[in-house]
Amino acid sequence: MKYSILSKMKLNLKALSAFALITLSSTIALAQDPNALPTEPKPLSIDFWFYTLLLVAAVLVFAVINKTVKALELTHTLNGKEVGNKWNKINGVIFLIFGLGFFSAIFWEFNTHGRQLLPEAASIHGAQTDYLFNITLIFTGAVFVLTHILLFFFAFKYKGSGKRKAFFYSHNDKLEVYWTLIPAIVLAVLVFSGWKTWTNITTPAPQEALQLDVTGKQFAWIVRYPGTDKVLGTKAFKLVNDVNETGVNYNDINAKDDFFTREIYLPVNRPVKFNFGARDVLHSAYLPHFRAQMNCVPGMPTTFWFTPTITTDEMRVKTNDPKFDYLLLCAKICGTAHYNMQVKIVVVDEAAYATWLATQKPYYTEETAKQITEAEVARMKAEEERKLALN
Numbered sequence: 001m002k003y004s005i006l007s008k009m010k011l012n013l014k015a016l017s018a019f020a021l022i023t024l025s026s027t028i029a030l031a032q033d034p035n036a037l038p039t040e041p042k043p044l045s046i047d048f049w050f051y052t053l054l055l056v057a058a059v060l061v062f063a064v065i066n067k068t069v070k071a072l073e074l075t076h077t078l079n080g081k082e083v084g085n086k087w088n089k090i091n092g093v094i095f096l097i098f099g100l101g102f103f104s105a106i107f108w109e110f111n112t113h114g115r116q117l118l119p120e121a122a123s124i125h126g127a128q129t130d131y132l133f134n135i136t137l138i139f140t141g142a143v144f145v146l147t148h149i150l151l152f153f154f155a156f157k158y159k160g161s162g163k164r165k166a167f168f169y170s171h172n173d174k175l176e177v178y179w180t181l182i183p184a185i186v187l188a189v190l191v192f193s194g195w196k197t198w199t200n201i202t203t204p205a206p207q208e209a210l211q212l213d214v215t216g217k218q219f220a221w222i223v224r225y226p227g228t229d230k231v232l233g234t235k236a237f238k239l240v241n242d243v244n245e246t247g248v249n250y251n252d253i254n255a256k257d258d259f260f261t262r263e264i265y266l267p268v269n270r271p272v273k274f275n276f277g278a279r280d281v282l283h284s285a286y287l288p289h290f291r292a293q294m295n296c297v298p299g300m301p302t303t304f305w306f307t308p309t310i311t312t313d314e315m316r317v318k319t320n321d322p323k324f325d326y327l328l329l330c331a332k333i334c335g336t337a338h339y340n341m342q343v344k345i346v347v348v349d350e351a352a353y354a355t356w357l358a359t360q361k362p363y364y365t366e367e368t369a370k371q372i373t374e375a376e377v378a379r380m381k382a383e384e385e386r387k388l389a390l391n
């Protein structure tokens with residue numbers, strides 16, 4: 001009887017190994033088909049079946065190992081030997097090794113990729129946002145480390161042994177109150193401080209804020225400054241043509257001194273309000289160093305304001321990078337050259353800002369006025385021809 005069970009198991013084991021071997025060898029044969037033309041790209045279906053068979057083979061190998069272990073255990077039991085504790089010990093040690101590896105990987109991740117994080121926030125509200133992130137990270141991080149140490153260490157320390165029995169502990173009302181109330185209070189504090197920060201950074205911009213008009217298009221940003229009157233001229237989509245790209249209304253007196261730039265200059269410690277728009281598709285103005293991001297939607301003006309606190313020169317010293325520059329990027333995949341949508345931002349002191357401002361010339365001149373009128377005539381003509389063609 002004893003021998004017949006064992007021989008049956010051995011037979012099963014042999015059959016399973018043979019099946020696994022056949023599957024593996026046929027998978028390899030499939031992958032190295034001698035009739036396949038080497039120059040032809042492999043169709044996706046072959047890759048799919050190759051990996052499916054590989055998965056099946058892996059499952060079978062696992063099943064074979066599992067069966068071998070079971071068979072070994074059975075042999076031991078049949079021979080009157082104790083088996084349970086040996087595997088409990090191995091599992092306990094594996095848990096400990098895995099736990100140590102897990103924490104080493106986390107440490108490595110923080111140490112390696114942590115260095116690639118953004119530098120210190122360069123705006124008032126950015127510092128508040130970072131503070132919020134850090135508080136959340138401290139709370140959740142502490143819980144994460146503590147629970148995982150307990151998980152791996154307890155699995156090792158209290159692994160199954162013949163010497164003790166698990167203690168039956170049905171419930172404890174006090175303990176349940178604690179582990180419900182403490183997380184509830186902590187989460188309430190986090191949510192409340194988040195809400196407070198959000199209301200802080202989304203209040204209307206102060207009166208003295210510098211106003212900027214930023215329009216996204218495939219694939220560039222169009223930046224318009226108000227001129228000496230500090231008021232941006234109005235705009236309308238119907239006025240858009242090849243020359244007047246954002247449809248500025250030059251009949252508006254406030255628009256006459258507005259100017260366009262390729263780089264954004266900002267005076268430090270002065271609030272700046274961005275009025276965002278888009279000409280074609282959705283874009284997203286992303287200013288990572290100031291911790292600001294806002295969608296730019298065609299036909300729907302959006303806005304965001306912040307106060308820069310660190311000049312470009314100061315940040316170059318802080319980051320120890322003489323080439324450091326603040327950037328305005330697009331954070332929506334808006335087309336093929338999306339990655340190219342960036343504008344340099346230069347934060348300077350008031351004196352340097354005044355000097356730069358003095359060098360800027362209003363866009364609207366006699367010459368540009370003529371070009372805009374010509375472009376408008378051409379646009380209307382094209383529109384007329386399009387209508388005729390449709391009729």
Ligand SMILES: [Cu+2]
Pocket residue numbers: 216217282283284330331332333334338341
């Ligand atoms: Cu874009």
